[in-house]
Amino acid sequence: MKPPIAPYAFIAPALLLLLAFGVLPVVVALLVSVTDLDLAGLADWANVGFVGLENYRELLADHGFWQALANTGIYAVFGVPAVVVASLAVALLLNRSENRFFRALRAFYFVPAVTAIVAVSLVWGYLYNTRFGLLNHLLSLVGLPPAQWLGDSVLVKFSVALVAVWRGTGLNIIIFLAALKGIPREYLEAAALDGASELRKITSIVLPLLRFAILFVTVTTVIAWLQLFDEPYVLTKGGPLGRSTSISLFLYQEGFAAGRFGYAGAGTLVLFLVIAGATLVQMRARRFDADH
Amino acid sequence: MRRLRPAPVAPILAVSLIMLAACSESGGGADRELTVWIMGDSSAHFQELVRPFTDRTGIGVDTVAIPWDSADQKLTTAVASGRGPDVLQIGLSKARVIAGSGALLELDEETLKGHANLTARNFLGGLPAADGKAGGKAVSVPWVSDTRVLFYRTDVLAAKGITRPPETWDQVRADARLLASRGAGAFGYFIPQWDSALPVIMTWAMGGHIVNADGEIAFDTPAFRKAVDLYTGMYADRSVPADTDFDQVQGFVSGVTPMLVSGPYLAGAIASAAPELAGKWAIALTPGDVTRTSLLAGSNLGVWGTTDDRDGALRLLDYLADPRTQLTWYRLDGQLPAARSALGEVRRSPDPAAKVYSKQLDDARPLPQVPNWDGETGKALLDTLNAIVLTGANRDTALRGLYAATDGTPAR
Amino acid sequence: MRITDSRGTTAVIGAVLGVGALITAFPFVWMVSGSVKPRSESVGHPPRILPREPTPQYFTQLFEEMDFGRYLVNTVAVVLISMTGVVLMAMAGYGFAKFRFRGRGPLFFLVLATMMVPVQVTMIPTYLLLDGVRLTDTLAGVALPGLVSGFSVFLFRQFISTVPTETIEAARIDGAGEVRVFWHIVLPLCRPIMAVQIILTFIGSWNSFLWPLIIATDQRYYTLSVGVSLLNRQIATNPSLQMAGATLMVVPVLIVFVVFQRSIVRGFTLSGLK
Numbered sequence: 001m002k003p004p005i006a007p008y009a010f011i012a013p014a015l016l017l018l019l020a021f022g023v024l025p026v027v028v029a030l031l032v033s034v035t036d037l038d039l040a041g042l043a044d045w046a047n048v049g050f051v052g053l054e055n056y057r058e059l060l061a062d063h064g065f066w067q068a069l070a071n072t073g074i075y076a077v078f079g080v081p082a083v084v085v086a087s088l089a090v091a092l093l094l095n096r097s098e099n100r101f102f103r104a105l106r107a108f109y110f111v112p113a114v115t116a117i118v119a120v121s122l123v124w125g126y127l128y129n130t131r132f133g134l135l136n137h138l139l140s141l142v143g144l145p146p147a148q149w150l151g152d153s154v155l156v157k158f159s160v161a162l163v164a165v166w167r168g169t170g171l172n173i174i175i176f177l178a179a180l181k182g183i184p185r186e187y188l189e190a191a192a193l194d195g196a197s198e199l200r201k202i203t204s205i206v207l208p209l210l211r212f213a214i215l216f217v218t219v220t221t222v223i224a225w226l227q228l229f230d231e232p233y234v235l236t237k238g239g240p241l242g243r244s245t246s247i248s249l250f251l252y253q254e255g256f257a258a259g260r261f262g263y264a265g266a267g268t269l270v271l272f273l274v275i276a277g278a279t280l281v282q283m284r285a286r287r288f289d290a291d292h
Numbered sequence: 293m294r295r296l297r298p299a300p301v302a303p304i305l306a307v308s309l310i311m312l313a314a315c316s317e318s319g320g321g322a323d324r325e326l327t328v329w330i331m332g333d334s335s336a337h338f339q340e341l342v343r344p345f346t347d348r349t350g351i352g353v354d355t356v357a358i359p360w361d362s363a364d365q366k367l368t369t370a371v372a373s374g375r376g377p378d379v380l381q382i383g384l385s386k387a388r389v390i391a392g393s394g395a396l397l398e399l400d401e402e403t404l405k406g407h408a409n410l411t412a413r414n415f416l417g418g419l420p421a422a423d424g425k426a427g428g429k430a431v432s433v434p435w436v437s438d439t440r441v442l443f444y445r446t447d448v449l450a451a452k453g454i455t456r457p458p459e460t461w462d463q464v465r466a467d468a469r470l471l472a473s474r475g476a477g478a479f480g481y482f483i484p485q486w487d488s489a490l491p492v493i494m495t496w497a498m499g500g501h502i503v504n505a506d507g508e509i510a511f512d513t514p515a516f517r518k519a520v521d522l523y524t525g526m527y528a529d530r531s532v533p534a535d536t537d538f539d540q541v542q543g544f545v546s547g548v549t550p551m552l553v554s555g556p557y558l559a560g561a562i563a564s565a566a567p568e569l570a571g572k573w574a575i576a577l578t579p580g581d582v583t584r585t586s587l588l589a590g591s592n593l594g595v596w597g598t599t600d601d602r603d604g605a606l607r608l609l610d611y612l613a614d615p616r617t618q619l620t621w622y623r624l625d626g627q628l629p630a631a632r633s634a635l636g637e638v639r640r641s642p643d644p645a646a647k648v649y650s651k652q653l654d655d656a657r658p659l660p661q662v663p664n665w666d667g668e669t670g671k672a673l674l675d676t677l678n679a680i681v682l683t684g685a686n687r688d689t690a691l692r693g694l695y696a697a698t699d700g701t702p703a704r
Numbered sequence: 705m706r707i708t709d710s711r712g713t714t715a716v717i718g719a720v721l722g723v724g725a726l727i728t729a730f731p732f733v734w735m736v737s738g739s740v741k742p743r744s745e746s747v748g749h750p751p752r753i754l755p756r757e758p759t760p761q762y763f764t765q766l767f768e769e770m771d772f773g774r775y776l777v778n779t780v781a782v783v784l785i786s787m788t789g790v791v792l793m794a795m796a797g798y799g800f801a802k803f804r805f806r807g808r809g810p811l812f813f814l815v816l817a818t819m820m821v822p823v824q825v826t827m828i829p830t831y832l833l834l835d836g837v838r839l840t841d842t843l844a845g846v847a848l849p850g851l852v853s854g855f856s857v858f859l860f861r862q863f864i865s866t867v868p869t870e871t872i873e874a875a876r877i878d879g880a881g882e883v884r885v886f887w888h889i890v891l892p893l894c895r896p897i898m899a900v901q902i903i904l905t906f907i908g909s910w911n912s913f914l915w916p917l918i919i920a921t922d923q924r925y926y927t928l929s930v931g932v933s934l935l936n937r938q939i940a941t942n943p944s945l946q947m948a949g950a951t952l953m954v955v956p957v958l959i960v961f962v963v964f965q966r967s968i969v970r971g972f973t974l975s976g977l978k
Contacts, residue, residue, distance in 0.1 A: 006882045007808075010799030014792045015811065017852040020833060022818030025826030039393040042372040042828075090724065096717050105718075106969075107962050108725035111732045114957040116911040118932045119950030123731040126738075126751075126943065130535035131477075132542050134734070134751045151536035153683060166728070178972030198710075220819075220855070227822045230913075240536050241678060248822045258667045259368070259389070261828065268822065275820040327922070332934065335923075336769065356923045359934050365827070365918050372828055373835040564942075565743065 026272055033265035042261070055266035065267065067242050068250035071157060075246060076225040079161045083168045083221050084214065090169065091176030092202065106177070113170025121234030124163050128235070150236050156244045164231045168224065172217050179213035180206070219282050226275045247271050325352035326604050329380040331591070332360045337624040345611045351604045370596075371395050378599040379608055382432050382592045384419075384658060385665045390594070392663060396431035397595040397602065407606055409613035415630050418588050418658060432592035433609055434630035436621065438555050439652045440493060440578055440587045443562075445550035447572040457576040461497055461522050464551070464579050468531035471550055480531035482540055482549035483523065485678055488670030489587045489659060490553060494519035496657060499582030503660045509669060509701040511694055520677070520691065527681040534682060541565050544573070553578055555589070556649060560626045575648050588656035590630060628653070660703035672697045732954065738947035739763070746943035762948035766931075772952065774924065775931040779910060782847045782927060786909040789851035790901045796852075797860025798890055802872060812861070819854040827918055834919065843925060846916045850909060856901055863897040863974065864890065896971035903961065903968055910957055928953050 033055050035041070041048040059065050090109060094102055112120075127134050128149035136146035149159040183206060191201050207214075229248040232238055238245030238253065245253075251271065255264030330338045335357035342353040356377065358366055363386070370376030371393050382390055390396060397403070404410045410433050419434040442464075444457050452471055458464040468480025483490060495502055500515020526532045533549065540558070543549035545566040552558075562569065578586040593612060595605045611617055618629035619637055628649055629635050639650035662669045676694040679685035734753070738746055739762060741755040766772040800812050830849050831840070839845035867890060875885045891898075916927040926934075932949040935942070961968075 004805060007799045007803035007805040009882075010795040010803075010886070011811065014789075014796035014852045014857055015815070017789075017792070017848070018815055018818045018854060018857075021826070021830055021849045021852075022821050022854065023814065024833065025829040026821055028829035029826070039368065039371055039389065042368065043374070043393045043395050090721070093717050093721050097714050101718060102721070103965065105721050105725050106965060107958065108729045110961055111729045111954075111958065114907050114911070114954065114961060115732065115735075116929050116932070116950070116953045117913055118929050119735060119953055120731070122943075122946050122950050123735045123738075125537070127731065127734065129537050129539065131533065131538055131548065132546075132751070137751055148535065151534070151682075166731075174969060175972055178969045181969065182973045198713075223820055227820075229822070236536075240682060241675060251822070255828070258664075259364075268826075271822055272820060275822075276817065279820060354922070357934055359917070359930075361933065362917050365914075369828070369831045369918055372832055373840065375835065375840070 026268065029265040029268040029272075031265075032262055033269055035262045037261040037265075039259040051262065055262050056270075059263065059266050059270065064242055064245070064250060065247075068238075068245045068247045071243070071245055072226060072228060072247045074157055075161050075164070075228055076222060079165055079168075079225050079228075080218065080221050082161075082165045083172060083225075084218055086165065087169045087172035087217065088176050088210075088214070091173050091180060092206070094173070094177055095180045106174070109173050110170045112167045115167075117230040117234055120163065120167065120231075124235060128159055150244075151240055153240065153243045156236060156240065160231050160235055160244050163235065164225070164228060167231070168221065172221065175217055176210070176213060179210050183209050215282075219279060222278055222282065223275060226271070226278060247274075323350065323352055324601055324604050325354055326379060326601060326608055327354045327356060327377040328608070329356050329358050329366070329377045331358055331363065331381050331383070334625050334627070337621075341617065341621055341624060342608070342611070345608060349604075349607060351601075351607065353608065374598055376596045376598075378596055378601055378605045380594055380596065381435065382594050384589050384591065385670070387432060387592060388661050389664050389667070391431045395597050397597045397599065397605075399430045399433060399595070403602075403606070407610035409610045409615075409631070410606075414613065414632060416588075416632055416635060416653065418656070419590065419592075419630055432594035433613060434590060435593045435612060436590045436618075436627040437630045437635070437653060438557075438587075438589040438591075438628060439649060439656045440489065440553050440555055440589075441648055441652050442576045442578055443544065443552055443554055443558060443573065444576065445544065445547060445573050448547050448550040457574070458551075458579050459577075459584075460581045461494065461579050462581065465522065465526055465529065465531070468526060468551065469529050472529070472531040477548065479533050479543075479549045480529075480551060481526055482538065482543055482552040483526065483532045484540060484552075484554075485536060485682075486674070488665070488674045489589070491516075491519055491523055491673060491677060492659060493553070493578060493585070493587055494522055496583060496585040497578070497580035498522075503703045507703060509660060509662060509698045509703050511673070511691075511698060517691075520680075520687070523677055524681050524687065536682075545569060556626055556628060556645075559645060575645055577648060577652055584652075584655060586652050586656045588653070588658045590628070662701050662703045669698050669701055735947050735954070736951050738943060739951040741944050741947075743942055743944050746947070762942075762945045763952070765945060766948055766952065770931065770935070771923075772928070772931055772949070775926050775928045776952075778843060778846075778925055779927040779929075781843050782912075782916070783906055783909045785844060785847040786851060786905045787902065789847075790856075790898065790905055793852055793856045793901065794860050794864075794891060794894055794898070795886065796857045797862075797864050798886055800857070800861045801864040802867075802869065802890075815854045815857050817854070819858075827914070831918060840919055841922050841925065845919050846912075846925060846927065847909065849915060850912055853908075856904065859900070860894070860897060863894065866974070867893050896967060896974045898971070899964055899967035900971035903964055906960055907957055911953070 034050060034052055036049050036051050036054075038047075094106060094109075096102065126132075130136060130146060130148050130151055133149070135149065139146060148155060150156050187205055187209070188201060191205055227248050228246040229252065232244050232246050232249050233252070236244045238249050242250075247267070248271065251264045251267040254260050254267065328338070328342075335355045339353070339355045342355075346352055363383075367376075367386075367390065376395065399410070412430075415434045416437055419437065442457060448471065449455075449457070449467070452474070454467055454470070458467045464481065471480035472478055492502055495513075495516045495518075498515035498518045500513050500519075502509060502511055502513075502516060504510040527534065533543070538549075540549070540552060540554070541561050542565075544552065544558075544562060559575065562573065577584050593609055595602065595609065599605055612621075613631055615629070615631045615634035615637070618631045618634035621627060622629055622634070622638060629638065635650055635653065638646050641647070659665055659670070672694055676690045680687050680690050737753060737755055740758040740760060742757055742759055745752070745755055745757070796815075800808065800815075834840050834845045834848065839848065871893075872885060872889060875889050880888070911929060912927070913929040913933070916925070917930045917933065919925075928949075932946065932953060935946045935949050
């Protein structure tokens with residue numbers, strides 16, 4: 001019989017790190033969420049008091065919380081399909097040829113994904129600037145009035161989501177491209193011999209074979225968008241008046257800016273449950289078979 | 293990828309060495325060294341400022357620049373772990389919050405003995421030094437002062453026949469309307485949407501206060517309502533841009549917004565962004581109808597409670613409060629001194645801007661010392677005003693909401 | 705897919721993709737052009753794409769005045785430290801893929817669950833933990849929380865499960881210990897996925913933003929991203945300087961990507977993601 005130590009030894013280092021930096025913080029958040037921990041409490045634990053479910057009650061009554069939740073939902077509902085469809089479309093097109101030009105194009109599509117968020121915020125901030133930015137300047141050249149990209153209550157969500165979509169497609173294009181390359185050529189050639197058109201081939205053969213990749217990309221993208229933080233943080237800090245805040249940003253602002261850690265802890269737990277729930281729903285919808 | 297095969301040994305060795313180096317905190321030798329947190333831009337100059345201190349006392353100073361955006365995070369983690377710097381710069385609007393955390397060293401008479409420069413009398417009156425928890429214990433000393441004055445484009449105003457800067461807010465509003473009539477895309481005045489001090493300054497200008505006789509916040513006063521009407525009125529006149537991402541330096545330099553109320557740091561920004569604009573802009577006292585009181589702001593310095601070099605930290609504070617050091621800092625970084633005699637020197641300087649600043653400081657008041665101005669009271673004020681001017685909220689409903697949220701907040 | 709009669713279609717697709725690529729990469733172009741524009745041109749209006757008088761002064765300023773040389777070294781060090789994480793994750797992927805043991809299911813679920821934790825809100829507990837082991841204010845402390853990710857463990861496990869078990873069994877029968885089997889058999893077979901992981905780790909640790917800022921009490925340990933955020937002055941922004949800093953951050957990563965491009969795609973392909 002194999003000694004039972006081996007597998008545990010192999011998974012231990014990574015697992016311990018994940019537990020320490022992934023699971024433990026959620027547990028701490030849970031514990032903190034039933035207290036009134038604030039900055040003074042951090043300095044001296046004697047200042048901390050137990051408040052039961054008060055934080056949760058306050059959270060559910062907080063207009064800002066629901067607004068952030070709604071914004072995040074809007075972001076996910078529009079952003080995830082945009083990312084998945086755009087990545088898939090570009091990957092399908094890029095897969096057309098292996099020549100140098102097409103390979104070189106990959107780097108261009110990957111640029112947004114590797115650009116640090118601080119750099120992204122600088123550039124897009126200038127592009128979006130209402131008065132001095134490039135986009136409105138271009139609009140003025142064709143006679144259109146300037147748009148309040150980051151100032152208008154509705155448009156701001158689109159602007160923030162656009163940057164997130166722009167950043168999110170890079171890696172997924174690579175993943176889809178890789179999946180496409182894994183499709184045996186015989187299938188496609190057989191179909192061509194049978195007289196199938198390009199579109200037919202794509203819909204009847206390629207897409208079904210990409211099922212797993214599509215599911216994988218969708219699930220990871222949903223998880224990422226429910227945690228959306230970087231883009232609203234650097235572009236608008238959640239403004240104007242919370243119209244572009246995501247739930248992650250809302251919790252961060254409550255935790256640090258306002259110093260209400262118990263409150264933020266309650267929100268963290270809620271967010272975690274929402275994400276876990278959404279993931280489970282997606283898995284159930286398609287049998288998630290990792291070991292085929 | 294054959295390279296991956298023989299690779300393992302070399303990179304592992306390299307990484308191990310780096311990790312060993314990485315895990316060792318590079319504490320210097322046995323020499324004393326103080327860690328000082330300075331906000332954003334000023335850290336490079338600060339290093340230069342403290343060189344004489346190190347030369348004279350042998351105590352090194354390690355300046356750490358803290359980006360403005362992250363000041364809250366850095367502080368929170370420092371408080372959480374109990375380990376922070378030795379000395380830190382504290383913006384006045386954050387003073388109460390930091391003091392409330394109990395993380396700073398108490399600076400009572402006993403502690404300050406022997407450090408002549410740190411006596412409260414030496415500093416500009418009105419600067420809060422006693423900002424500890426209820427009990428009024430001082431946990432920081434003033435370092436630099438700051439105020440707000442009117443910036444205006446002399447050439448743009450002259451082109452519209454305005455030869456003197458406006459002195460009352462009514463004049464400002466009228467002048468702004470005139471300037472905004474220059475054409476599409478032109479405005480008369482700029483109101484920063486993040487500036488919670490401006491409506492307070494306007495209230496003072498109307499002869500009112502936002503703190504009542506009981507020492508609590510009370511916005512519901514006629515003066516405040518007049519200020520609100522002024523604030524929202526300028527938006528309604530279309531004299532003020534409604535963009536949330538308007539760059540005030542660019543606006544001033546390009547002439548789009550030729551007037552605004554701001555602090556000395558803006559003067560430095562304009563000078564470096566557009567040196568060719570010299571001679572075409574000037575500053576004047578904040579406008580006012582009843583009084584021309586402006587904001588008294590600035591930063592204090594505090595000593596971290598659990599520092600292991602209390603004596604060194606206090607000596608540094610003493611050095612920084614020395615009027616000569618304060619004047620050097622003004623020359624290096626453009627921040628106004630807080631020490632009285634240094635301010636006297638500034639007043640005597642031939643620079644017309646310096647004269648305006650020091651004159652304004654004679655009539656300046658700090659924001660109310662509420663538990664959390666930036667995060668709560670000031671934020672509620674801004675949210676209310678922005679809701680009215682940006683999203684068209686009903687004025688009376690919004691104001692009622694503000695009163696409900698802020699009434700009774702203690703403010704010493 | 706060399707179907708000769710649609711050479712024309714390929715050209716059209718190439719053109720469409722080319723335009724798309726230019727649009728996608730446009731912000732990047734704007735950033736690079738802004739990094740060599742004199743300050744007056746950066747704040748000038750109307751905005752122009754190409755600089756009239758390009759100048760490299762801001763890049764030199766970054767290194768001479770703003771200590772970016774040190775930040776660069778720190779960032780490289782953090783990246784290298786993060787590479788050890790790749791080996792740890794490969795080990796975990798191997799453990800989950802090729803062994804049956806008690807608790808395998810729940811533990812792997814736990815690994816996946818860590819992907820669902822919103823990172824920013826875990827900052828304080830993470831900070832306290834690192835403070836407890838005295839690793840704040842060190843480069844190791846900067847690298848540690850991001851060392852391992854559930855996503856990558858998942859990828860490794862996916863990939864390694866496609867490795868034929870017979871190969872491993874054969875090595876064991878030959879008397880090789882578990883460590884030898886992993887190091888000399890499994891790991892070499894992981895080259896494609898290792899390439900993917902190295903790139904992902906490189907990008908992640910090179911760009912990490914919030915964490916290096918919070919953990920480092922000493923400016924000596926700031927990384928490039930913190931340095932760039934320091935350039936975001938409260939009032940007197942210098943767009944050219946900021947763009948120079950941003951360009952400095954992006955270019956090395958792009959170079960690494962271009963060099964390893966093929967390996968990356970192949971790595972994902974072979975990981976059985978279809």
